[in-house]
Amino acid sequence: MTSSGADTNFSNEQMLGFYRDMLRIRRVEEQLGKDSLAGNLPGAVHLYIGQEAVGVGICSQLRDDDWIASNHRGHGHFLAKGGDTKLLVAEVYGRKTGICRGHGGSMHVADFSKGIIGANGIVGAGISITTGAAWAAQLDGNGAVGVAFFGDGAANQGVLCEALNVSTLWKLPVIFVCENNGFSEFSPYSTVTSGSIADRAKPYGAAHETIDGNDLIEVWQCAARAIRRARDGKGPTLIEARTYRHSGHVVGEHTFLSGTYRSEEEVEQKKAGDPIPAFAKRILEAGQASQADLDRIDAEITAEVAEAVAFAEESPYPDPADQGAGYMFA
Amino acid sequence: MAKKRMIQAINETLDSEMAKDPKIVLFGEDVEISLFGDTVGLKDKHGAHRVRNMPISETVMSGMAVGAAAAGYKVVCHMMFGNFMYTGFDSIANQASKLRYMTAGQISLPIVYMSVFGGGRSAAAQHSDAMHPMFMNLGGIKVALPATPADAAGLLRASIHDPNPVVFLQAAGRGGESGEVPDGEVIFELGKAxxxxxxxxxxxxxxxxxxxxxxxxxxxxxxxxxxxxxxxxxxxxxxxxxxxxxxxxxxxxxxxxxxxxxxxxxxxxxxxxxxxxxxxxxxxxxxxxxxxxxxxxxxxxxxxxxxxxxxxxxxxxxxxxxxxxxxxx
CATH class of the missing domain: 3.40.50.920 (Rossmann fold)
Known part of the structure; x- marks a missing residue:
């Protein structure tokens, strides 16, 4: 089923908030992509560019005590759930001031104080962890939910079926969000995936929706239904949000891949569906803000990113004499 | 002192700890009816929401333990046979043992992954491994190996109290053996021979x-x-x-x-x-x-x-x- 476009009226302020949150992710990712290509980052970086409407559309209606888990492409989810830009950038830079003090890096940014269980380097790992956090929320009876973000690649891990089974059986307050961006690393969807991902919920009797993941309002409305279902004790929802990965699997992949797995034409054509300009157009056409308002937000975000980069660059690396042994065991 | 079987020592320890701390949950394969007898009767005493049978889905099970622990619970995850931990290994090896370190100590993960292990019962190779060396090499997991009913009680209590993940391996086929267990809440410090x-x-x-x-x-x-x-x-x-x-x-x-x-x-x-x-x-x-x-x-x-x-x-x-x-x- 697809969303029915329930009549949701957002205030001008809310609309600009969504725009700001998406743009923050975009500008941070552009910066980190540039830094990575320039060789300024220690590890691999997987960009979320093109998928911002999914993370923002969902996380913008979560509470601090709701849990999210993410994947290797996790900067966007971290920021959308309220993670700090400076702490994120410093972490990716490998600095002592990073959110994980340089022990996790790009693929592992987490802030438990904000319900961000974290990005994860193991494809599909967040699915089971979120299911467990949702069980805890159910035991607490506080109405909190868990949201697992993963890609179409992770949908092919058996753990999704295991999690759909047990979460439906136990009526766990969990939402599985598959951001179908068209690629499992370097393999196009059709070469590694059969059928539709949302359909995988059917045999378990779990709620499921397929939506346009580039349309923030559609994402928001679908998430609102799923969150309501979860908070009401009616169990899980599997959301397949169709989107597109503008960047490669990993920044700099052209330097080591022997060939290509998608055409320039395809990328250009898909980029036309970019969620951010589409959302800007929507705001302007509805008269909810002026171009000057949007430009001002862009300038503010650009300054925020510059400040985060300066913070990271000025921060020391962790001291090799202190290997964080105290972090192994509590 | 009283003579007790190992499964009885484990059962009584789980029972008394769960009675004291409502944040302890026990889930896993057939924990309600209990194949080995170590968790028998606990559902009736502590409620169906705290003692839950899991589907035979080790991958999600070991990861759910991580998520529930991250969200504030003390989790006892019964994986039945140690060999089945291989099936659910990702969340033990990549998540439970590493998330605290990778997030610079933001969380602790109080999880006891328990199972029987070892040979001697004609269970053949897929139910008889002694896999403790593999867990030892992960780094972020404690490994407890009780030899007697007293060890089982003392080490399990310490494992449940410990804020870190612990793999608790009871010798298969030894559950029925008797041994003297000190009276009261016996607890043996982890790391003390x-x-x-x-x-x-x-x-x-x-x-x-x-x-x-x-x-x-x-x-x-x-x-x-x-x-x-x-x-x-x-x-x-x-x-x-x-x-x-x-x-x-x-x-x-x-x-x-x-x-x-x-x-x-x-x-x-x-x-x-x-x-x-x-x-x-x-x-x-x-x-x-x-x-x-x-x-x-x-x-x-x-x-x-x-x-x-x-x-x-x-x-x-x-x-x-x-x-x-x-x-x-």
Missing amino acids: ATVHDGDDVTMVAIGAMVRPALRAAKRLAEDGIGVDLIDPRTMVPLDTEAILSSVRRTGRLVVVDEARDLCSAASHVAAVCADQCFEALKAPIKRVTVPDLAMPYSPPLEKALLPNEGSISATVRDLLGKPAGVEA
């Missing part, structure tokens, strides 16, 4: 289920005037290296008995630590009594021949001391 037999000629470290045949051998050898200082490390992570080293410095000899396959066994680690740290005290080569690098067979005579036993342990000690059986000590 027990000396279960005193002697001056050779130090013997026996791990988990191997303590029993090692103790029998020590008693028999004592009759022949050979003094075995038998140490039960109780946990391999953390390992009480001081207890082992100080004994070896006194006896000058070391035999390590381990149910793991020889290659990268826990015995190999104990041997390496002693070779490194008290080489000058050694009067003889360090000997390991382990399982050959074979899969555990089904047929009883085949299986029996592979597992360390009183005979093979005694023979190793006698060879080391140059005192073969039947010769006056």
Whole structure:
């Protein structure tokens, strides 16, 4: 089923908030992509560019005590759930001031104080962890939910079926969000995936929706239904949000891949569906803000990113004499 | 003191801890009816929401333990047979053992992954591994191996209290064995070894289920005037290296008995630590009594021949001391 476009009226302020949150992710990712290509980052970086409407559309209606888990492409989810830009950038830079003090890096940014269980380097790992956090929320009876973000690649891990089974059986307050961006690393969807991902919920009797993941309002409305279902004790929802990965699997992949797995034409054509300009157009056409308002937000975000980069660059690396042994065991 | 079976000691410990702390939850394969008897009756006492059967889905199960622990619960995840932990290994090896470190100590993960392990019951290779060395190498997981009902009670209570992930491995087929368990809430510090037999000629470290045949051998050898200082490390992570080293410095000899396959066994680690740290005290080569690098067979005579036993342990000690059986000590 697809969303029915329930009549949701957002205030001008809310609309600009969504725009700001998406743009923050975009500008941070552009910066980190540039830094990575320039060789300024220690590890691999997987960009979320093109998928911002999914993370923002969902996380913008979560509470601090709701849990999210993410994947290797996790900067966007971290920021959308309220993670700090400076702490994120410093972490990716490998600095002592990073959110994980340089022990996790790009693929592992987490802030438990904000319900961000974290990005994860193991494809599909967040699915089971979120299911467990949702069980805890159910035991607490506080109405909190868990949201697992993963890609179409992770949908092919058996753990999704295991999690759909047990979460439906136990009526766990969990939402599985598959951001179908068209690629499992370097393999196009059709070469590694059969059928539709949302359909995988059917045999378990779990709620499921397929939506346009580039349309923030559609994402928001679908998430609102799923969150309501979860908070009401009616169990899980599997959301397949169709989107597109503008960047490669990993920044700099052209330097080591022997060939290509998608055409320039395809990328250009898909980029036309970019969620951010589409959302800007929507705001302007509805008269909810002026171009000057949007430009001002862009300038503010650009300054925020510059400040985060300066913070990271000025921060020391962790001291090799202190290997964080105290972090192994509590 | 009271005589109790190992499963009874485990059951009573889970019961008393769950009664005290509503944040403890127990879930896993058939924990309601309880295949081994260690979790029987707990659902009725503590409620269906805290004692839950899981589908046979080890991958999601081990990860749910991580998520529930991250969200504030003390989780006991019963994975039935240790070999099934291989199926659910990702969340143990990549998540439970690493998330605290990777997030610079933002969280602690109080999880007890429990199962039976080891051979001796014709369960064949896929139900009989001794996988504790693999867990030892993960780094962020404590590894508890109770040898007796008292160990089981004391180590399980400490494991539940511990803020870190612990793999608690009870010897398969030993659940029905009886032993004296101290009265009250017995608790054994993780990382503290027990000396279960005193002697001056050779130090013997026996791990988990191997303590029993090692103790029998020590008693028999004592009759022949050979003094075995038998140490039960109780946990391999953390390992009480001081207890082992100080004994070896006194006896000058070391035999390590381990149910793991020889290659990268826990015995190999104990041997390496002693070779490194008290080489000058050694009067003889360090000997390991382990399982050959074979899969555990089904047929009883085949299986029996592979597992360390009183005979093979005694023979190793006698060879080391140059005192073969039947010769006056």
